[in-house]
Amino acid sequence: MTVLSYLKALNRAIADEMQRDPAVCVFGEDVRAAVTNVTAGLVKRFGDARVLDMPISEQAFTGIATGAAMSGMRPLIEYQIPALLFLAFEQIVNQAHKFSLMTGGQVSVPVTYLIPSSGSRDGWAGQHSDHPYSLFAHIGVKTAVPATPADAYGLLATAIRDDDPVVVFAPAGAMGRREDVDLSQLAPVPLGVGRVHRVGTDVTVVAIGHLVQAALEVAEELAETVDVEVFDPRTLHPFDWQGLAESLERTGRLVVIDDSNRSCGIGGEILATAAEEMHLVAPPKRVTRPDGAVLPFAEGLDRALQPTREQLRTAIQAVAKNGGAR
Amino acid sequence: MADPALSGPASPSSQKPDSAALYRTVRLIRRFEERAVELVHDGQIFGGIHPYTGQEAVAAGTCAALRPDDLITSTHRGHGHVLAKGADPARMMAEIAGRTTGLNAGRGGSMHAADFGIGILGANAIVGAAAPIATGAAWAARCAGSDRVVMTYFGDGAVSQGVVLETFNLAALWRAPVVFVCENNGFATTTRTDDAVAGSITGRAEAFGIPAARVDGMDPEAVFAAAGTAIARARRSEGPTLLECVTYRYDAHHTWEHAARPRYRTPEEVDLGRSRDPLEIQGARLPEARRAQIDAEIEAVLEEAVRFALDSPHPDPATALDYLYADGTQARAGVA
Known part of the structure; x- marks a missing residue:
């Protein structure tokens, strides 16, 4: 290796x-x-x-x-x-x-x-x-x-x-x-085929790009109370809707973490498609940049507009508590 | 200053023009456009077209100087270029009528007609956008060891488009085998060239070290001579040339003008612009009988083209997203 x-x-x-x-x-x-x-x-x-x-x-x-x-x-x-x-x-x-x-x-x-x-x-x-x-x-x-x-x-x-x-x-x-x-x-990876980085039974977290690592870390932190599945779509267009549907069949709960601005970001599309077509037992959530975000210079301001581990943790816990039995 | 070597027909590399062939192309384009405008008014063409009428000498003269394996890119006002490069008039008419037998299977229409099999890399509906595409094709041709030349057409409106000027810079740096043909018809839609262009059109090219010439864009043989010189230069890897072909658009910017009638030029001015008609200039170079024979041939070709287009099937709406991806990737429908 x-x-x-x-x-x-x-x-x-x-x-x-x-x-x-x-x-x-x-x-x-x-x-x-x-x-x-x-x-x-x-x-x-x-x-x-x-x-x-x-x-x-x-x-x-x-x-x-x-x-x-x-x-x-x-x-x-x-x-x-x-x-x-x-x-x-x-x-x-x-x-x-x-x-x-x-x-x-x-x-x-x-x-x-x-x-x-x-x-x-x-x-x-x-x-x-x-x-x-x-x-x-x-x-x-x-x-x-x-x-x-x-x-x-x-x-x-x-x-x-x-x-x-x-x-x-x-x-x-x-x-x-x-x-x-x-x-x-090392080999080519096909477009439109997502990857489950961590198998879980309670909540599916769809994480994009660098946020996959953040999601994996939060999943470990929450492992005692919530069993999180981390799904990485890898490509956003084409998108592995089938892979997402299969994950939601197992968990019925969805959180998306996406470094896009909120309105019309891919996170919104993932939530909408899951709501229309997939198995959900609780309202889903997304963690994104704010609407129309322009990143300011100062470090604290830059960080304030990006999705964080803490926001993800809170969203997972809220979604895990909501809704009926799977 | 414009390069005098490019302005006149006297050039060591100039070929002898085939006057009848040039007339035939001018006549074909003129009558094609007249028939197409009729079809627009009859509701047989969805939307409208940007008629090329009046500018035929530019397409006819430049394309006659190209080799069959040379390439072109065209514009929103592109029917003339596509026909002059050799596209089948019937399949072109079918394309602008939106039929499956069209050059682009009805997916492109008037502003996107393409025939890659004969070197037509597409008409382009964004002003100036084809200049870098042509330059990329020229660079690739040279990488492949070919001596093909790419000719890219644009109007006077494009010379203030940033991407065109960026492309002049790169084409000159690389000595790309590309010929820039600016058809200065006096107007960017309704805005006069003089109100939109500081300095000069040829001066823009010359600032990048690109030789440039103003050419009589109403005379097919003058255009042919200038194009021959520019093409020969490109083929010898000496780099790009700009030809500013001074011409006049007889008809509307777009057929919507026939109803909207915006006022930006007077009837007297249009009459003056039409006074040097490429059809008459080139027609006068042929014996009457020969000219009449060509006219009759063209009428027959266009009769058949219109019949072919209107008899051809409309595309099946279920195929509306066909060809979106080269590998057949399927897009989701708009309703689940």
């Missing part, structure tokens, strides 16, 4: 895919110098024709990736800041995402958009701390938010091989994670 960090897993997935498929190339700002370390070593190994430093022109190079992808390449774009997705939103959702349908299936657009350190990353304030994965799930772009190093490797590899655009959010809160893995067992 080897200790694999989340960051190294991303790097390894890109390198393995570049080695496997000469059409895979990397676009981004400072990707040769690898200022985020995600692309470390790639230019030395694969050359500057496949690892392209871009000027500060997110709209153009995102559009260029679309054109290149229609013509046989498989670009991966690294955005250093989650909010850069807002600049490139038109090129991703209105161009890359729509070409397959608009052309009657004549073309596919295999581009991967990778955001290392999405969400709050300590002291980066209003314009560098967003976590906009729900926007992409809403619009219908395939969206992955891996929680562990092995899933980071597996979902990024799958995203690169996928024939559609895929956005991969690597939460800042997960980038420091490490786990023991057998490197020979």
Whole structure:
């Protein structure tokens, strides 16, 4: 077994895919110098024709990736800041995402958009701390938010091989994670297949990205009184509704912890779908950022707007007490 | 200053234009658009179209200078480009009529017509958005060891769109084999070019080291010559060129204008704009009999195109989300 960090897993997935498929190339700002370390070593190994430093022109190079992808390449774009997705939103959702349908299936657009350190990353304030994965799930772009190093490797590899655009959010809160893995067992992880990290009988907690770890810790703290199941959807679009339904068949109770703003966040969609279609014996709850949150700079203010372990603990306890017998 | 080498027909790389073929394309586009407007008014086309009438010399001249394996991207006013690049007029008419036999199986319509099999990477309904897509395709073509060239069309409205200027920068840095064709028809919808563009259109390209020329966009052979020079330059890996083709839109920005009648140009001005008609300029280069023969051929082609389109089936509503994902991923229905 080897200790694999989340960051190294991303790097390894890109390198393995570049080695496997000469059409895979990397676009981004400072990707040769690898200022985020995600692309470390790639230019030395694969050359500057496949690892392209871009000027500060997110709209153009995102559009260029679309054109290149229609013509046989498989670009991966690294955005250093989650909010850069807002600049490139038109090129991703209105161009890359729509070409397959608009052309009657004549073309596919295999581009991967990778955001290392999405969400709050300590002291980066209003314009560098967003976590906009729900926007992409809403619009219908395939969206992955891996929680562990092995899933980071597996979902990024799958995203690169996928024939559609895929956005991969690597939460800042997960980038420091490490786990023991057998490197020979690292493999692509399919989109739309969730993962039960902890089996439980009382309450299903759906946790997204870095919040999976928080949910596991809270579950252990509550183990004496509530048996919590932790369900990680891993991808938000497509979403493993079947996996969630199976978990709720066992528990009948649901709490979602989601680092989105509350209104129209994926947490709301999970609650709505469970309420409409699944087995619930008590009203579900969600723990999210507030409506319309803009993260303020000061540490205490930044933390005040993100979902916390304490909020999750309270929500689990409230849901566990409510409602009838399963 | 515009590059004089690009402005005139005298160029070592210029091919001899096929006057009859150019006339045929201009005539095809003109009559296609006239028939399409009739179908809009008859309610046979859902919504409306952005007629290309008046600008035919640009599509005809530029596409005639391309090789069949070269690529184009088009615009919301794109019927001319798609036809000039060689799309089947019947399947194009079926597309804008929303039928299953259309180029895009009725999923794209007037503003998104595409035919990847013959190098049409799609018409694009966001002004300027195709410029980076074309540049990406050009970069990929070069990566693949091909000498294909990509031609990307946009209007005068696009030259103040940030992504177009960002794309000029990257295309110039990479010497991408792309030709930027700006169709300056005088208006961005209703806003005059002079009210929207500081400096000049060619000056924008020149600021990035991209050679640029103003071209008579009403004369198919002048356009053909300028395009040939730009394409040859791109094919030699010498980088992009901008052609500002000065033209005039005869009809409405969009057929909604036929009912809404916004006032932004006078009838006298439209008459003046129509006084140099590409159809007449190119038609005058042919013997009368030849011209009449081509006209008759085009009428037959369009008669068949309209018949084909209107006889073709409408798509089954149950297939409305087909093609959303390349791998067939199914989206949830709107009601559980």
